[in-house]
Amino acid sequence: MDIKINDIVGRRSYNCDLLFRVIDIQVINGQKVAFLYGEDFRLCADAPYDDLMAINSNMRQKLSKEYRTLEEQSLQLFTQDVTLLRERQEYEATGGYVKPSSYFQIPGKVLHLDGDPAYLKKCMTLYEKVGVPVLGIHCNEKEMPTKISSLIDYYRPDILVITGHDAYSKAKGKITDINAYRHSKHFVQTVKEARKKVPHLDQLVIFAGACQSHFESLIHAGANFASSPSRINIHALDPVYIVAKISFTPFMERINVWDVLRNTLTGEKGLGGIETRGVLRTGMPYNPVQEE
Incomplete structure (x- = not known):
């Protein structure tokens, strides 16, 4: 079976442990090489064309089932967290009185820059x-440092996400x-440019x-x-769980780092941060x- 760009594949040498999307195929030094983006993890890789196995819809569903279950569990735990935060805020906003009081909440606005349109979706x-909100x-990762300043000026976010694909190469x-x-x-240069605009760590929270x-x-x-303390792969949705927790936490409260990480799919080996x-x-x- 011929493998083409945008096909979903696994690597035979890794027992097809992760699913990848083919983004390019090139001939390098006489060998056909495929360049890959992880389908569930924010990983970029390359592999010999002959090492690839096309994954049909049935195999894909079977291999993805584990990740879908983890996503559902994380979403359920996160939803419970948000519900508790809102109930506590309601109690504090009304002073615990039985008399009903009306109030409104403004969660933090997020600006999310992503190098992968599929992950962004x-x-x-x-x-x-x-x-x-x-x-x-x-935005291509290489273009992020030059674009971030004007984007911050225009959108004035409370939380900034800078993500996409990355990989460590021992050979380099x-x-x-x-x-x-x-x-x-x-990513580092983009963070530095963002901090030139908003130096204070609590006025603009950055992942x-x-x-x-x-x-x-x-x-x-x-x-x-940030990721990744142990240089492991992080799940595509991990940044969302982190910044959503920050978005719904009152500004008078400090966030314990473990409270943010515990409902992510990757945990402290792949994610870390500061108070x-x-x-x-x-x-x-x-x-x-x-309404009139």
Whole structure:
């Protein structure tokens, strides 16, 4: 079976443990090589064309079932968290009185830059499902540093997500060398440009990184949360769970890092961060516009 660009494949040498989308096929030094993007994880890779196995819809459904179950579990746990946060906010906003009081809440606005349009679409669906106000923009990782300043000026987000694809290559250098990573240096530069616009860590909360990204450099550049401390793959939806938790946490509360990570699909090996304030604000009274 001929494998073409945009086909879903697995790598025989890895027992097809992850699903990939073929984004390009080239002949390098006489060998046919495919360039791949992870279908569920934010990983980019390349593989010999002959190592690839086309995954039909039945096989894809079987291999994806585990990830879908994890996504559902994470969404359920996150929804429980948000419900508890809202109930507590309602109690505090009304002073615990029986007399009903009307109030409104303004969750943090998210600007999400993603190097992969398919992942961005998945993330936007989840943002909508949990009620986070978001603007999603597809942007090539290499172009992010030059575009971020004007985007912040225009959209004035409370939370910024900088993500896409990344990978560490042992052949290119040591694990401490940022030049051994596919896009980490672009993510780092984007964070630095964003911090030139908004230096304060609690005025603009930043998540940055993708699979195997250089975690330490991203945090030192000014990210509040980043991937990947153990250089492992992170799930496509992990950034959403992190920033949604921040979006719905009151600005007077500090967020414990473990509270943010515990409902992600990857956990602390793939994600980390620093203590950060929430961005949700509550006001009153709620005065809906009357229809005439």
